[in-house]
Amino acid sequence: MSTTTYAGQPVTVNDEGFFEDPAQWTEDMAPEIAKSLGIDQLTERHWQVIEFMRAEYAAKGTGPTVRALGKSSGVSVKELYQLFPKGPAKIAAKIAGIPKPHGCI
Template sequence: MPTATYDGVTVPVDDEGFFTDPARWTEPMAAQLARASGVGTLPDRHWQVIRFMRTAYGTKGTGPTVRVLGKTSGVSVKELYQLFPKGPAKTAAKIAGIPKPRGCI
């Protein structure tokens, strides 16, 4: 199984770089993941989405889709694409240290 190192900690990831064990993720890792994903810095609106993704994963076992994010996270779909231009659900999931949401290609 592949691994990656963030914030000095080696973690197991899948072939696309998504965490396979979300419990290994820490908030300091998010900054490195964001830079690697082309997002840059993480202001409060990013953190709102990231924390929402982790909570949704913990509750349902998968990250939410863009549609669900736009309806329930408090961040509109339009803003999600501004925050995470390369695909909000997929990019936010990677930064949040959860597996890729179902339905993301």
């Protein structure tokens, strides 16, 4: 575990950069995290996925897989890969400040 700073707030992250405590996350952190992952601007569609990820984590204790995201978030799998290249569930989880979803490599 280590500490990093987003939006001027220190947060604890694991060795892959995922938040250890999702309660430390704020919306102000998301654009900064996204930029560090190569996403220059978060659109309304990005936010739809981020909010869905956080809601699923709050309800189930884990983030959804890409397949579940594509079925339930209102964003198709194809669009998920356009919004979050290099692994939509993993990248969206990191931006949403939740742990890596089960099943992500």
